[in-house]
Amino acid sequence: MPTPTYDVLIVGSGHSGGMAAATLTALGVRCLMLNAGPVADLERDRVNKSAHDLPYRGFGKPGLHPHIFQANEYNANTWVDEAEVPYTHPTEAPYNWVRVRLVGGRSLFWARLSYRLSDFEFRAADHDGFGENWPIRHADLAPFYSRVEAQFKVVGRKEGWPQFPDGNFVESEGAFGSGQPDSECQKRITAAATKMGIGVSRLRAAMGDGALASSVNLSLPQAVASGKLDILPNAVVRQITTDPNTGRANGAIFLDRHTRQERRAKARVVVLAAGTLESTRLLLLSNLANSSGALGHYLTDQQYGCTVVASMPEARDGKANPKLIGGGLFVPRFRNLRKDEKRNFIRGYALPISTGSSADPKYFPEYGEALQKKLASYAGSCVSGSIYGDVLPRYENHVRLNTNQVDAWGIPTLHVDARYGDNERNLCKDAADTMEELYKAAGLEVIVKSEQVNPPGYSIHELGTCRMGDDPKKSVLNKWNQSHDVKNLFVVDGSSFATAGWQNPTLTILALSMRASEYLAAEFNKGNL
Amino acid sequence: MPIQRRRFVQAVAAASAAPALLAQPPAPIVPLKISTIAPDQASEPVLKFFTAVQFATLRHAAALLQPAYNNLPGAIEAEAPEFLDFLLAVSPPTRQTLYSNGLNHLAGEAKRLFSKDFAALSAEEADRIFKPLIVPWTFNPPPNPHQHFLTDLRADLRTATTNSAPYAAAAASSSRRGRGRTGAGLYWLPIDPTRR
Ligand SMILES: Cc1cc2nc3c(=O)[nH]c(=O)nc-3n(C[C@H](O)[C@H](O)[C@H](O)COP(=O)(O)OP(=O)(O)OC[C@H]3O[C@@H](n4cnc5c(N)ncnc54)[C@H](O)[C@@H]3O)c2cc1C
Numbered sequence: 001m002p003t004p005t006y007d008v009l010i011v012g013s014g015h016s017g018g019m020a021a022a023t024l025t026a027l028g029v030r031c032l033m034l035n036a037g038p039v040a041d042l043e044r045d046r047v048n049k050s051a052h053d054l055p056y057r058g059f060g061k062p063g064l065h066p067h068i069f070q071a072n073e074y075n076a077n078t079w080v081d082e083a084e085v086p087y088t089h090p091t092e093a094p095y096n097w098v099r100v101r102l103v104g105g106r107s108l109f110w111a112r113l114s115y116r117l118s119d120f121e122f123r124a125a126d127h128d129g130f131g132e133n134w135p136i137r138h139a140d141l142a143p144f145y146s147r148v149e150a151q152f153k154v155v156g157r158k159e160g161w162p163q164f165p166d167g168n169f170v171e172s173e174g175a176f177g178s179g180q181p182d183s184e185c186q187k188r189i190t191a192a193a194t195k196m197g198i199g200v201s202r203l204r205a206a207m208g209d210g211a212l213a214s215s216v217n218l219s220l221p222q223a224v225a226s227g228k229l230d231i232l233p234n235a236v237v238r239q240i241t242t243d244p245n246t247g248r249a250n251g252a253i254f255l256d257r258h259t260r261q262e263r264r265a266k267a268r269v270v271v272l273a274a275g276t277l278e279s280t281r282l283l284l285l286s287n288l289a290n291s292s293g294a295l296g297h298y299l300t301d302q303q304y305g306c307t308v309v310a311s312m313p314e315a316r317d318g319k320a321n322p323k324l325i326g327g328g329l330f331v332p333r334f335r336n337l338r339k340d341e342k343r344n345f346i347r348g349y350a351l352p353i354s355t356g357s358s359a360d361p362k363y364f365p366e367y368g369e370a371l372q373k374k375l376a377s378y379a380g381s382c383v384s385g386s387i388y389g390d391v392l393p394r395y396e397n398h399v400r401l402n403t404n405q406v407d408a409w410g411i412p413t414l415h416v417d418a419r420y421g422d423n424e425r426n427l428c429k430d431a432a433d434t435m436e437e438l439y440k441a442a443g444l445e446v447i448v449k450s451e452q453v454n455p456p457g458y459s460i461h462e463l464g465t466c467r468m469g470d471d472p473k474k475s476v477l478n479k480w481n482q483s484h485d486v487k488n489l490f491v492v493d494g495s496s497f498a499t500a501g502w503q504n505p506t507l508t509i510l511a512l513s514m515r516a517s518e519y520l521a522a523e524f525n526k527g528n529l
Numbered sequence: 530m531p532i533q534r535r536r537f538v539q540a541v542a543a544a545s546a547a548p549a550l551l552a553q554p555p556a557p558i559v560p561l562k563i564s565t566i567a568p569d570q571a572s573e574p575v576l577k578f579f580t581a582v583q584f585a586t587l588r589h590a591a592a593l594l595q596p597a598y599n600n601l602p603g604a605i606e607a608e609a610p611e612f613l614d615f616l617l618a619v620s621p622p623t624r625q626t627l628y629s630n631g632l633n634h635l636a637g638e639a640k641r642l643f644s645k646d647f648a649a650l651s652a653e654e655a656d657r658i659f660k661p662l663i664v665p666w667t668f669n670p671p672p673n674p675h676q677h678f679l680t681d682l683r684a685d686l687r688t689a690t691t692n693s694a695p696y697a698a699a700a701a702s703s704s705r706r707g708r709g710r711t712g713a714g715l716y717w718l719p720i721d722p723t724r725r
Pocket of ligand 1: 011012013014015016017034035036037070098099100101102103104105106107109110111112113114235236237238273274275276278282460461493494504505506507509
């Protein structure tokens with residue numbers, strides 16, 4: 001049987017690859033999807049267990065996932081094992097790279113918080129003069145955001161604020177629903193924030209289907225059902241191949257994950273959706289799409305380290321009840337919305353705040369019986385806030401190939417060099433001070449205030465390194481997520497971001513992937529690719 | 530044995546074994562009526578990592594930091610020190626150093642301040658050693674290694690206790706809501722592991 005040549009080869013099966021597959025196949029394009037890992041069976045591969053039945057009492061095997069703060073013994077088998085796919089970073093600049101290679105990628109585990117970028121992010125350079133604008137505006141992406149929000153069932157409260165574009169929300173009474181009456185604690189914090197000129201809203205999140213909003217249940221099934229998608233798991237791509245005469249992409253070479261046999265797949269167009277840094281790694285390995293010299297640079301993400309926790313005195317000693325305390329609040333960006341605002345940082349941050357929780361014992365100086373009594377007293381009375389902070393995209397924050405180190409398939413690995421600067425630290429301090437002021441004004445007792453930044457990568461929102469732009473000398477992709485250099489090569493994951501913004505990025509990744517895929521299909525059908 | 534003879538013997542052995550195997554009817558599947566027990570029901574851990582003095586220090590610290598409370602077991606009843614010995618024995622060197630030096634520091638302070646072993650200190654005496662090591666929580670661990678150690682020790686003792694079998698049993702037999710939070714959840718099995 002001759003090897004088939006597919007219309008499009010998609011590398012990666014997470015949110016970005018899944019959306020590309022669903023969009024392309026719906027438009028009649030025949031796709032092959034290669035994914036480095038296996039398919040997980042959510043029923044067979046998960047069992048209920050008590051921590052004491054696990055070999056390490058829930059601590060996890062020591063040293064297994066040194067860079068994954070989110071790892072525990074329950075989910076340890078789902079993350080990429082660093083011994084298998086290592087990476088390096090300068091000793092003094094740790095980087096947390098959190099990866100999943102199962103079919104579905106990280107879409108199996110994301111927290112589903114979903115916010116649109118606004119023109120404060122798309123036109124950030126116009127606003128404060130730093131870096132580059134995106135080549136698109138919110139209006140360009142808005143129709144795609146709306147379709148993704150409908151498909152993923154995003155809930156949220158409409159506000160009409162320009163820095164917090166409203167979405168095509170579905171009605172919900174659940175945890176994120178808009179129909180919940182505010183608790184006294186929520187009202188007090190909202191009133192205190194209003195006095196400080198800060199708008200308070202609600203979390204926005206994708207409900208998906210049965211609390212799963214993954215490519216494995218929301219995009220891949222329809223693509224497979226179309227008969228136009230073949231999924232090949234356990235295919236570790238090591239290179240995008242090109243036609244030596246035309247320079248155009250014509251497929252990929254991959255290794256079978258188990259046998260290490262090398263194989264070649266052929267396609268007329270290649271779409272990279274391997275997750276921000278893996279797509280960039282593949283381009284570096286293939287020596288492609290880098291006439292600008294920007295490939296691998298402008299690595300950014302969001303910072304989550306800042307934490308301020310308080311307690312509502314009236315809710316202590318067993319008095320917490322749903323009328324008094326409970327429910328979440330969300331403060332979208334409020335800093336630097338005016339061009340003339342003078343601060344020691346540019347851009348901004350959002351504050352997700354939850355009320356009605358119990359305190360983590362580590363927040364209290366007591367120990368022994370005194371600690372137990374304190375925990376009992378504070379149970380249910382706590383208010384916890386952290387930040388989603390913007391991180392500036394700087395040229396010097398970058399990844400490059402490390403040819404001295406290979407992964408389990410003999411493929412050169414990445415060296416990641418990313419550091420936060422004064423802007424991130426000052427922004428974080430401002431967030432901590434603001435939360436403290438807000439809590440105090442709402443009559444809460446502050447228990448903990450940490451204004452330390454986390455290591456880059458910690459938020460699992462790595463972005464950039466293949467940024468899009470109008471100028472081929474400064475950017476890797478054009479406004480359609482298409483390589484400036486290789487016209488039949490697209491990158492549809494978060495590596496295309498020109499700025500991070502404070503917003504969790506996945507909704508934007510999905511909308512961009514849908515938009516790019518529709519453009520690709522139209523161009524393909526016109527014979528332009 | 531010359532090669533030819535060895536081959537012959539092998540061939541005979543194979544010939545005589547093969548028909549017997551083929552002739553066997555498939556064995557009926559009978560559920561086994563064998564019950565088993567957990568290791569802690571019949572044995573005790575052999576200490577691997579801590580020295581005798583370090584372990585005595587750890588046990589005393591554990592008793593003070595995470596005591597039994599409200600009919601729920603504490604660190605000693607949960608064998609948290611023994612578990613930490615096992616965990617530390619297989620931990621990366623930086624972690625081992627943090628713990629060894631941290632325990633040595635507690636023992637050293639006990640000698641310096643009270644001329645006693647840490648294990649012999651009263652709760653009040655131990656408190657004088659603990660207090661300067663307890664600092665407000667921050668995202669990153671405290672830069673002082675002894676403060677870092679005590680921060681981690683408190684958290685580790687708590688987790689090792691609340692995630693233990695005795696704690697789970699005690700919490701389950703209690704009907705009052707919220708009395709004991711125990712670790713339980715959906716465990717992901719190794720999924721089609723890579724053969725390396
Ligand atoms: C615990 C957690 C919580 C999160 N919460 C949120 C949230 O609330 N909101 C939000 O917006 N985002 C959140 N995220 C981030 C979000 O999950 C990611 O932004 C998103 O899933 C990225 O999708 P992707 O398709 O670009 O990449 P991935 O999901 O990483 O998928 C990439 C796929 O490519 C495959 N691949 C990689 N390399 C190769 C190769 N060489 N060959 C073949 N295949 C390859 C991998 O197998 C993988 O399946 C969270 C992430 C985690 C882990």
